[in-house]
Amino acid sequence: DVKVTQSSRYLVKRTGEKVFLECVQDMDHENMFWYRQDPGLGLRLIYFSYDVKMKEKGDIPEGYSVSREKKERFSLILESASTNQTSMYLCASTLGVNTEAFFGQGTRLTVV
Amino acid sequence: AQKVTQAQTEISVVEKEDVTLDCVYETRDTTYYLFWYKQPPSGELVFLIRRNSFDEQNEISGRYSWNFQKSTSSFNFTITASQVVDSAVYFCALSEANRDDKIIFGKGTRLHILP
Numbered sequence: 001d002v003k004v005t006q007s008s009r010y011l012v013k014r015t016g017e018k019v020f021l022e023c024v025q026d027m028d029h030e031n032m033f034w035y036r037q038d039p040g041l042g043l044r045l046i047y048f049s050y051d052v053k054m055k056e057k058g059d060i061p062e063g064y065s066v067s068r069e070k071k072e073r074f075s076l077i078l079e080s081a082s083t084n085q086t087s088m089y090l091c092a093s094t095l096g097v098n099t100e101a102f103f104g105q106g107t108r109l110t111v112v
Numbered sequence: 113a114q115k116v117t118q119a120q121t122e123i124s125v126v127e128k129e130d131v132t133l134d135c136v137y138e139t140r141d142t143t144y145y146l147f148w149y150k151q152p153p154s155g156e157l158v159f160l161i162r163r164n165s166f167d168e169q170n171e172i173s174g175r176y177s178w179n180f181q182k183s184t185s186s187f188n189f190t191i192t193a194s195q196v197v198d199s200a201v202y203f204c205a206l207s208e209a210n211r212d213d214k215i216i217f218g219k220g221t222r223l224h225i226l227p
Contacts, residue, residue: 088155092215100162
C-alpha cells in the first residue's frame with residue numbers, strides 16, 4: 001500500500017516563526033502536492049511538484065514556499081507564519097499524470 | 113477554466129435511505145479525469161473512483177454508484193441503503209490531461225447519516 005506520511009499531526013507555532021511541514025511518500029511517486037483545507041473552502045492547491053527540484057505554484061502560493069530535494073520528500077515552508085495560515089494542511093502524491101492521489105493524514109497547524 | 117462545483121454543502125439522511133451527492137464540473141479539455149474521495153472524521157482522504165472522459169458507463173461498487181453524464185457535465189455519486197459509517201465529507205475532483213497534472217477539488221459535501 002502507498003503510504004504518505006506527514007511529520008506532525010498537530011502543530012502550534014507563533015506568529016513570525018518559520019515553519020516546516022514535511023511529507024514523505026514511499027511508493028516512488030512522481031508528483032507531490034500540498035493543499036490546505038478550510039471550512040467552506042474545500043481543498044485549495046498551494047504548490048505541487050512533478051519532479052525533484054521542480055515546483056509549480058498552485059492557486060494560493062502566497063506566503064508559502066516548497067522544497068523537493070529528494071523524490072520521496074516534499075516540504076512546505078511558511079517563511080513567516082501568520083494567523084491566517086492557521087489551517088489543515090494535506091500532502092498528496094500521484095504515480096503519474098491524471099492518476100489518483102494518495103493523501104497523508106493531515107497536519108493541523110495553529111498560528112498564535 | 114477548470115472548476116468543480118458541489119452545490120450541496122451538507123446533507124442529512126436517516127440510515128438506510130438512499131442519497132445522491134451532486135458534482136458539476138467545467139473544463140475546456142476533451143480529455144479529463146474525474147474523481148471522488150471520502151474524508152472520514154479521522155481526516156485522511158480516501159480515493160473512491162476515477163473515471164476518464166471517454167468512459168460514460170455508470171459504475172457500481174457495492175452500495176456505491178456513479179452516474180457520469182457529459183451532456184450535463186455532471187458526475188454524481190449515490191449511496192444506496194446508507195449506513196452510519198458513510199458519514200464523512202465527500203469531495204469530487206477534476207484533472208485535465210493537457211494540463212500540468214493539477215487536481216482541482218470541489219468544496220466538498222458533508223454527509224450525516226442519522227441512526
